[in-house]
Amino acid sequence: MTDIPIRDATADDHKQLSALFDDYRVFYRRESDPEAAARYMGERLANGDSRIFVADDDGTLVAFAQLYPTFSSVDLGTMWLFNDLYVDPSVRRQGVGIRMMERVEQLGRETGAAKLFLRTERINTAGQRLYETAGWQLDERFLTYQKYL
Template identity: 40%
Template sequence: MSPTLRIRQGLLDDLDTLTPLFDAYRRFYEQPGDLDRARAFLRERLALRESVIFLAERLDGDTPRAIGFTQLFPGFSSVAARRLWILNDLFVMPEARAAGVGRALLERAREHARVTGTCRLTLSTVRDNTRAQGLYERFGFMRDADLHYALAID
């Protein structure tokens, strides 16, 4: 029997499961591993309802194994005068890549955007993450013509 993929909303009770995934995501972007920092960040986002997290789990037997997540932050379009969601984070463990997990997480994020009545789902990624860019474009995301700037504060 092949394992089943389950995508579900991550809750505060899932911090023990989410923390190592989030830490691995940060390390992917060349940040130092810091489980305490990862846990505190996620705890605050979830406790204050500042984000929505979807967790990908591989069900093989009785114990689900966390293999990926996506985190959405709320935003707003002043021009459309509507809410939008920012797909800020998407991560799949290396051993689970190229198996449809990223796409399943994107599908769940899109469904959440639809049921919450938003005008769009946006994301950005680093220029050299071509694998993720391919996934996003195959899913239907379009590169926009806007220029984005950032100002470091600390």
Template identity: 40%
Template sequence: MKTIRKATIHDLPQLAELFDQYRVFYHKYSDIPAAETVLKERIEKVDSEIFVAESEGDLVGFVQLYPLFSSTRIKRYWLLNDLFVNENYRGSGFSKELIEEAKELAKSTNAAGILLETGKSNDVGNKLYPSCGFEIYDEVNFYEWTNR
């Protein structure tokens, strides 16, 4: 049975494992204690919204969104920063269900919408997001400054 629900502090052990898998997928080093610390802070400080996908009592995926604000729209936006489903459960609809939960969050908070970015080479994501109603926004240039 599939369940999508808001993450709680009790989910930390399994959620940290998933978060670590997510980071490794993006070529970062494995560090489960750091993953657990970061997620615990997010949940306790309520500075992000995390929803988990559960199957037969096991967490199999998650989505994490951070609040932003659009001055010109005078409304909140949500940044869909992290979306991950364990490789054994991909293709089972969990990603779409997590995205639908993210959309419900946007609607319930009267947000202007959800923003996300993904790599041009992310073939799966670049098929998934349009199939969930997202559109490529190519009217602006995206820039990054990093403090190295």
């Protein structure tokens, strides 16, 4: 397992973080748009409306995780939407992903969240294996609906 440190992202990470975020979006079959990625991540960093963790390999960011706070009426508490996780291909299968998952869980515990949740594509089998290895359980009771506007 790698010993690459996981830490909170800062404004100084903006350029590298935005590049990773653009790669993440391309992974999900979106057109590369470095300017929009930089704008979006700049807003998150400036507004503090998400939590972003990065894996920092001696000044080179090689992974990020982004979460958004929300609420659960049923669970009577807060929860975190674990929306984004991306590990650069050069460091995959070296333990970076599982360490990011551990940091995400630590955030949930530190903030007293009722739960963490995430969605992933059915075809993202590598991600699914990672989530299950980290102790996450597939929710087969609920369906997800969405409507693009």
